[in-house]
Amino acid sequence: MSRQDYMNTAVQEPPLDYSFRNIQVIQDLMSEEPRRGLRPLRRSKSGKLLTQSLWLNNNVLNELRDFHQVISQKLQHPENLAWIDLSFNDLTSIDPVLTTFFNLSVLYLHGNSIQRLGEVNKLAILPRLRSLTLHGNPMEEEKGYRHYVLCTLPRITTFDFSGVTRADRTSAEVWKRMNIRPKKIRIKQEAL
Numbered sequence: 001m002s003r004q005d006y007m008n009t010a011v012q013e014p015p016l017d018y019s020f021r022n023i024q025v026i027q028d029l030m031s032e033e034p035r036r037g038l039r040p041l042r043r044s045k046s047g048k049l050l051t052q053s054l055w056l057n058n059n060v061l062n063e064l065r066d067f068h069q070v071i072s073q074k075l076q077h078p079e080n081l082a083w084i085d086l087s088f089n090d091l092t093s094i095d096p097v098l099t100t101f102f103n104l105s106v107l108y109l110h111g112n113s114i115q116r117l118g119e120v121n122k123l124a125i126l127p128r129l130r131s132l133t134l135h136g137n138p139m140e141e142e143k144g145y146r147h148y149v150l151c152t153l154p155r156i157t158t159f160d161f162s163g164v165t166r167a168d169r170t171s172a173e174v175w176k177r178m179n180i181r182p183k184k185i186r187i188k189q190e191a192l
Helices: 005-012 026-030 066-075 096-100 118-127 147-153 166-179 182-192
Strands: 052-056 084-087 104-110 132-133 158-160
Touching: 026 066, 066 096, 096 118, 118 147
Parallel strands: 052 084, 084 104, 104 132, 132 158
Antiparallel strands: none
């Protein structure tokens, strides 16, 4: 498959979906199975996945150490990653590793614990970033938040300003606890 053919088909491929898996560190992706969608994930001849979307939402990640290395082991063309969903984790900053994916066009970071508005500056070097969510982070409370984000990232065409209320976040946490089995129990049940 040529690189151009890959670019045209990979956008239509289902995402590599690790949402609601109670993932604490990126290295867990190596042993954790992604969620199964309606369509199976396609693989290259080398066994790596052919997708441009990665969903890690609703986990307990607080850092992205080894993100690039793990993604390079999972995806055939990690440089073509276009959509990353890291919403509803415990991230306190925007890790610079995200700025190494120059084809990134959609980035969901809402519902995290990102404090400093200045973290947004890191994303300014992403030439294709068009859709960004940051609501539900403490930075949202800073004066001039909306104006600052839109001035820092003028290429953004979709920016979600809707707020996530404390009640929404509590509901999401309860739902998450109800639907994520602890890893030890899941391993025991799968062994049976």
